[in-house]
Amino acid sequence: MDAMEQKMLEFFDRNYERLKLEGGHALTEDIKAQAKLQVVLYWRKLKDLADKISDAEVRIALPNQKTPKGRTFSIEGVVDIVREGDVNQMYDIKTHDLAYIQHNKELYEEQLNVYAHVWQELRKNKLDLTAVISTSVPQSLRDAMRSGNAVRIEKEFQSWNPVIPIAIHQDKVAKTIDSFAEVVDKIEDGVFPCPSISDLKQKVTGNEIFATNVCRNCDGRFSCEVYREYARGAGKGKAADFMKYFEPSVDGNEQEDWLEANANF
Amino acid sequence: MQQSLIEQLWELKGFVPNEDQKKAILYDDKAPLFISAAPGSGKTRVLLWRTVHLIVEKGISPDRIFLSTFTEKAAHQLTEGLKELLGIAANLTDKKYDLARMYIGTIHSNCHRVLSDRNFSVDGSRQQMPSMMDQLGQYLHIYRSDFFQDMLKVAGLDSTVDVYKQINLCFSTNNQTKSSGARHYAAVGLIKCFNRLSEELADPTKLKSKDPLLDQVYEMYRFYIASLSQGPVPLTDLSLVQGEALKVVNASPQGGRWFEHVIIDEYQDTNTVQERLVFALAEDKKNLCVVGDDDQALYRFRGATVENFVDFPERCNSYYKVAPQQISLHTNYRSINQIVDVSQSFMKETDWKHGGKVYRLPKTVLAHRPDKVPAVFVTDEAAPDSVVPDIAKLIQRLKVEGKISDYNQVAVLFSYLKGNSNVARMKEAFEKESIPVYAPRAGRFLDLEESLAVFGLIGAIFGMPAMQGLGRDMDSFRLWADNCEASVDRLVKEDASLKKFIESKQAEIETLIKDHAKLNEYCTKSGFSLKDRISPVHLAQMARLSGLSEQIARKLSSQRLLATVKAGSVKTTFAYVINRATSLDWGLLDLFYQLTAFSYFRSLIDKAANGDDEGPICNLGLLTEYISRYQEKRGRPILTANDIAGAWIQKDFFMSYLYAMYRLGESEFEDDEDPFPKGRVSFITIHQAKGLEFPVVILGSLYRKNQGPDVMEKIVRGELGRQGEPLDRMMEFDNARLFYVALSRAQNLLLLPRMKKQPKLDAFHAILSGVLPHVQTLDMKKLPSAKTLSDENIGRAYSYTTDYLMYKKCPRQYMLFRKYDFVPARASVMLFGSLIHQTLEDLHNYLLAQRRSA
Structure with a gap:
């Protein structure tokens, strides 16, 4: 662990204490360990980029928008900016998984193009490149780290590519903002439907569907009628499968992470 | 320009x-x-x-x-x-x-x-950074019997009912608790005193009193302060x-x-x-x-x-x-003219002069709103039981006529909620008119239907504790436990699958306990102490023990566990391995979410998803907070067979944590930031209404008893030489301020009920004997409609990621975790994300600063 990593862990601990105090609740040890790992690996993987950031956590705001029902709202986001000579780059750091981002790239294209719109039109800045950075550690790298096999770790580390370039094209910005406005009305009106069963079967990453990638990690799945229908269908309705529905959502490895990290008996 | x-x-x-x-x-x-x-x-x-x-x-x-x-x-x-x-x-x-x-x-x-x-x-x-004990943490620290005993001993006192009575007589505020001999009230009283001493910056080493009891209390305060630095992590409390x-x-x-x-x-x-x-x-x-x-x-x-x-x-x-x-x-933008006038005249009814000094800043408040319509009304002067139905009918009319678009635009304000007969009376009358009420603090939070169901089910799975203590509070807690059990009986009758679920959890626990006993027996027979380090050979032997359940055998043969044992850190003792293998795969918060799979809970959540009623979902959200706070207090979410065999759930969760919550629920938590759910009229304390406004405000009563100054006021004056408002006028001043806050919360309509045989503050007499119109004369056409959100031009900022994308991903997930603040059992996405973002921001800024200085 180099000096910078030490420094980062110091930042990490301080932020954790403050956020815990503000939010009133903590992270379990396993999740805290995952967060720590993301931070450290970000530095190891993207040292060069990190060292070029010229504006950290820049707040992007598109104010005074109106919803179809007449509510006023503003859109807000946070990005990091690299200004190198004449070239401006905008990065959006995401903590969720790479596979999901890659598979749902159009969502992020829409997002970064709204930010680009603010950056170029409202703030009168030039922009040459945008990209999403996923700090989430890929499953294959995590597995390699668990194995402790140095060669395998190095191989997985090298093949990990957390930066996903996003094309700048401003043609969909107005449409995206309209869609955002509709969501604001729904949130304010308290409209919160479950997704449909076909949504649950939709692929959201290269090999995972919504039900396994999203629902299985969501505590809300138990009370969700649609997930229930999906789980029943998948379990073929045998009586013996009834309890299966309640088994830990995570795979064996993650369950052991949970146990191991929290095992301060 | x-x-x-x-x-x-x-x-x-x-x-x-x-x-x-x-x-x-x-x-x-x-x-x-x-x-x-x-x-x-x-x-x-x-x-x-x-x-x-x-x-x-x-x-x-x-x-x-x-x-x-x-x-x-x-x-x-x-x-x-x-x-x-x-x-x-x-x-x-x-x-x-x-x-x-x-x-x-x-x-x-x-x-x-x-x-x-x-x-x-x-x-x-x-x-x-010292670890902060919140109100509950401080209570548990002091109330613990060995601590309490030691603290009294230092002051030369024994832990007897008589001593508790002395303390209660000195510090309690109401007559019932003044004569009580319960340690609980003594702890609450001492905490109040300690906190005030801390806030007055009293130097513990110099505290000395001629009053023998106070002198002993000072001794206890010193003991308490010293105790905070004795653990591995220093502690502090909200006052210190x-x-x-x-x-x-x-x-x-x-x-x-x-x-x-x-x-x-x-x-x-x-x-x-x-x-x-x-x-x-x-x-x-x-x-x-x-x-x-x-x-x-x-x-x-x-x-x-x-x-x-x-x-x-x-x-x-x-x-x-x-x-x-x-x-x-001094320009009031909130309320209709008459509301401003009435609140002002109310304040003028109190004589703020005393001994040549005026205890109120001079001021003139002007109403900005142009509407000069009647806005403050009174009811009939009649028995409470006949006044209250009229109030309910008024609210119904306001809704029908579109003057309010949701019941949560009406607030009923009380000086106190618990044990207030007007609360129960109004709740009943409102519900008769099909007006749902939200009053989570009117009773104990633990007495709510949702709480009884959740804690009852936890009790059904792990076994309810035997409650053998004596005293009024324990009797009442026993009754609570009975209600929990009755709630489970009802739920199980309506839902056969819930019964099956409970049984399967019980069976899982039973197997775990058996396996745990077998593993312990193996240690004893092989001559190992639980504290001994375990070798891979013995781990393998344990995994092969006959009669062990398949699940535990599998856990003992896990490659991960083997690797940990091989790495041989200090922690890999027999006890560690046994605990790890015989831990449940779920914690209490996981269990809570599993329970939401059953029809009773699902229907509560669906009510909010359909926009019908937010009351129950808000209560469920608060329950996730209660359970997660317990897990944090405990230091880990995991439950081992050892915990279960040692009746940890019964002793620690029920009899320590929940019982403390239950008893502290007796006192008012004035600053609880409860939600104001859609679809319900909120019953809240005036303290909770601080800083808020409502289109329609109804006063729950017009009185608070003048009990004279609190004992702590006398102590800080007498012992610490502080100056301030005259002791004999203090409560009168405070009562006027309290009801002024209540009156000034209203935007369009303020209703003062005139209930016969209920006392009123003197300041109200003059107001009521004036010319305030009767509520029957209220002209609905003239009354402005309550503003809805879109009328206000205070736009809200929505985050692209945590609002828009999260909603687009799953509106249901958004509802639970973002709108109603459910605490997730495993990963808190928000906290997790903020933690990483802020740490990376620190990194980037640090690098920037380094480059600049280079």
Whole structure:
């Protein structure tokens, strides 16, 4: 662990204490360990980029928008900016998984193009490149780290590519903002439907569907009628499968992470 | 003339400040600013815009601003507002405004931050941050029987009922608890006393009293203070933390210099140590801005001294030798004319003069709203049982006529909720008219239907504790446990699958206990102690033990566990391996979510998803908070067979944690930030209504008993020599302030019920004998409709990621975790994300700074 990593862990601990105090609740040890790992690996993987950031956590705001029902709202986001000579780059750091981002790239294209719109039109800045950075550690790298096999770790580390370039094209910005406005009305009106069963079967990453990638990690799945229908269908309705529905959502490895990290008996 | 930046922003946001507001926002002299703000005078907006002015126009870095609010919720709202306005400003200036390091929170949380802030350390190192005990944590620390016993012993007292009675007689506020011999009340009383002593900055080493009991209490206080530094991590409590922060600030060369501006909201409710602290923090620049209203001081019972506010000019003189700039925000934008007039005349009914001094700041409040319609009404003067149905019918009419669009636009305000007969009476009458009520604090939170069901089911799975103690509270808790069981019986009858679920969980636990016993037996037979380190060979042997369940055998053969054992750290003892293998795969919060799979809970959640009723889902959200707080207090979410065999759930969860919650529920938690769910009329305390406004306000009663000054007031006057409002008038003043807050919450309609045979404050007699119209004369056509959200031009900032994308991903998930703040069992996405983002931001800024200095 180099000096910078030490420094980062110091930042990490301080932020954790403050956020815990503000939010009133903590992270379990396993999740805290995952967060720590993301931070450290970000530095190891993207040292060069990190060292070029010229504006950290820049707040992007598109104010005074109106919803179809007449509510006023503003859109807000946070990005990091690299200004190198004449070239401006905008990065959006995401903590969720790479596979999901890659598979749902159009969502992020829409997002970064709204930010680009603010950056170029409202703030009168030039922009040459945008990209999403996923700090989430890929499953294959995590597995390699668990194995402790140095060669395998190095191989997985090298093949990990957390930066996903996003094309700048401003043609969909107005449409995206309209869609955002509709969501604001729904949130304010308290409209919160479950997704449909076909949504649950939709692929959201290269090999995972919504039900396994999203629902299985969501505590809300138990009370969700649609997930229930999906789980029943998948379990073929045998009586013996009834309890299966309640088994830990995570795979064996993650369950052991949970146990191991929290095992301060 | 060219517009200034702030004027451009005002125009963009459609904000037209009045002259006083403008003066307060733009005030730039290096002398304290004393803002007295009437109800509805736009105080929050002024604070918001003043902060924007400082950051955007004056170039003050946000981390050099100390802004404190009365609640975390208020701090959160201010932060949201600032984010939005600074976002707009950034578009005009292309500058970056970063709020992440700004001190914005309650004084308590800001103080806690000061303790570990490197800017205040003497040698540049960071101090170890003490762990903060909240109200419950402090109670459990002191109430614990061995601790309590030792504490009394130090003071030369025995732990007997007679001693508890003495303490209760001295510190309790009501007659019932005054004569009680329960340790619980003694602990509550002593805590009140300790906290006040801490807030008055009493030096423990110098405390001495002629009163023998007080002298013993001082001895106990010293014992308590000493106990906080004896564990591995130092502890502090909400009262002490402020004095500790003051010490750090006073000792640090940067202490009085770091903050360019110190802004304190609700200054009328600050206490002695807080005053000392804010003057110390602003010492160098003297940019101390306090905002408040002496008429709205509510928290004397918690040690607040309204004198800090009323006497602020003299205090400035004695601390700084300067006079503050005084600005009075006296235009009320909230209420219809008549509401403002009635509240004002109500205050004038009290004689604020005493011994040649006036204990109220002079003021004239003017209504801004043009509507000159009747807005304050009275009911018949009749027996409560006939007044109350009329009130319910009125609310029904308001709804039918579209004067309110949702029941949550009506609030019924009480001076206290628990055991208040008018609460039950009104609730019943409202429900008869099919008006749903939200009153989670009217009874105990634990007595709510949702709580009984959840805790009952946990009890059904693990076994309810045997409650063998004596005393009134224990009897009542036993009854609670019975109600939990009855709730489970009902649920199980309606839902056969729930029964099956409980049985399968019980079976799982039973197997676990058996396996646990077998593994322990193996150790004993093989001559190992549980503390011995385990070898891979013995691990393998254990995994092969005959009769072990398949699941546990599998866990013992896990490659991960083997690797851990091979690596051979100190922790890999027999006990560790056994505990790890015989842990449940789920914790209590996981169990809560599993329970939501059953029809009773699902239907409660669906009610909110359909927009029908938010009451139950809010209660379920609070339950996730209760359970997660327990898991945190305990230090881990995992339950081992050892815990279960040792009846941990019964002893620790039920009899320690829940029982404490249950008993503390007796006292009012005035600052609980409960939601105001859609579809329901809220019954809340006047304290909870502080800072809020409602289209329609109904007073639950017009009286609070004058019990004379609290014992702690007498103690701090007599023992510590503090000065203040006359003791014999104090409660009268406070009662007037309390009901003034209630009256001034109303926007369009204020209803004063006239219930026969119920006492009224003297100040109300004059108001009621006046010419207030009868509610039957209310002309619905003239009454303005309650504003809905879209009428207000205060836009909310929505995050692209945590609002839009999260909603698009799954609206249901958004509802539970973002809208209703359910605490997730495993991963808190929000906390997780913020933690990483802020750490990376620190990294980037650190690298930037390094490059700059190179």
